Amino acid sequence: MLQAYKANKRKISAGTVINRVMLVIFLIFTLVPFYVLIVNSFKTQNQLLGGVLFFSYPLYWKNYSDAFVKMLPFIWNSVTVTVVSTAGVTFLAALCGYAFGHYVFRGKRVLFAAILVNMMIPSILTLVPSYLVIIRLGLYNTQFALLLPYLAGGSVMGIYLVRGFVEQLPKTVFEAAKIDGISEFRCFISIGIPLLGTILTTVSILALLNFWNDIVWPMLVIEKSALKTIPLGLLEFNQQQGSNKGALFAGYILASIPLLVYFALNMRSFMDSLTEGAIK
């Protein structure tokens, strides 16, 4: 019997080995571009012309200081736009989702449909007219050209998630407070928001990823170098830096760091939110 057990165990571990080897291969191929990135970020142009597959010594650290000077304003722009619009979207989604989940009011279904229909509209359809609306409102080349549409489009999914969550909450939680004479808005802030904690984390992380990664929209409405976000800044840097690719690669790495740090600090909720966002 022990032998049977052992044989069985060996069989399982053979499968496991194949499984792990395949995963490792997948991971290596996934990481190859990042290896290339790191290796070449430490090269002078001459070292780079000599080959791009391995490290060349001495490591050329100056690329990082050059790239830092160039990329810092872009990183700062991305961080501010992302933080402000993520905070705004999370608040609006909480407020709106709470209203739909908590209250009974005339026109509720129509209004909810008017919001939800935006989930089905492909962004490519509205790209051109949205740009013209921004021009018309005189917001071209301002940060509002990014923030306002982000607040509008970004909250739709969040509203849907929050509404579903609020509908599950027992009404009695709120009734006690209302008997005490708290205003509706206070009730939302002091009782609603704390209860919504987990779902708001999901909403904010999904929004943050979208805004951070957005390329098309900023490319349309931002032209001024001083306002450019990371993707636009990278393109600009790319055009200027043809003669020293190493600094460019250092710039790519610096551009990736803020979100990487955020991810490292909030890994659990990040993974959960991504899964939840993917399924919904």
Place this chain on the structure above:
Amino acid sequence: MNLKLKKKLKGDKIAPYLMIAPTLILLAIFALYPVVLSIVKSFFRWSGGFGGNGINQFVGFGNYLQLFKDPVFWQSWGNSLFFMVTGVVVNLIFPFLCGFMIFSVKNPKASYRWRVAFVVPMVVPSMVIFLLWQFIYDVDIGVINNIIRIFGGSGVDLLGSASSVKWAIRFMGFPWVGGTFLLVYIAGLGNIDNSVREAARIDGASRLRQLLFIDIPLLKPQFKMVFTLSVIGEIQDFVKIQTITGGGPGYYSYVPGLYMYKTAFDSGEYGLASAMGVLMMLVMLGFTYLSNFLFKTEAAD
């Protein structure tokens, strides 16, 4: 008193409206109005001005007819079809295989670590990924040509030649496993009732047979979702192509989104561009409908 209390519990009549108003106003201006505008203006020759500025002339289906007669427009859709088909195939297979292997890791801590390892690349800005692949393909100093030269070959311009450009773009991101689709599959596998697998195992079904006859059929909703999202994503994603080839060489990697972008922002023909946007939306709707048909789920199952 009792009446007052009841009223209070029902809530202020205007409170919900006030809470919804900000979002609704923003959506009306920046989302709903543009939708109406693009559908209406697709029937106009329009230079983009409002209130009688510039050209704004009703042309009926003129824009649509012009597009149907335009060989570049058809070529761009042909290219797009290539990206859709290959994209769907890749996304149905690779993230699923990887997800299945991660799911098979029994130790929960190890499984979590694998998931993290494959999600981390998502954190890197997509622009970095595009530019990095552009460098990998670079004809002079790129990674691929470096390897070819080591073995004595001569440089190939994968992005610059008509025969290879679409495949080169498709191979960006190889092996295509890091991302949300991976998480979709893992979550789907986790939702399958373990007793089903247990029963199959007791009946002597190998892991491979379980995969083919239990996991894959039960993951139909996930496959359907990945199918739909892949198609919609491929139709809309022109920034990648704009960044690394600009649609070239010639029109060999041109896609409808890029054509729309250039029609609007280089040529200033906003009406024509709107018509392109409407057509893209219709194609996406068509594929969403097709996915319902392809991945029909029997209610009883």
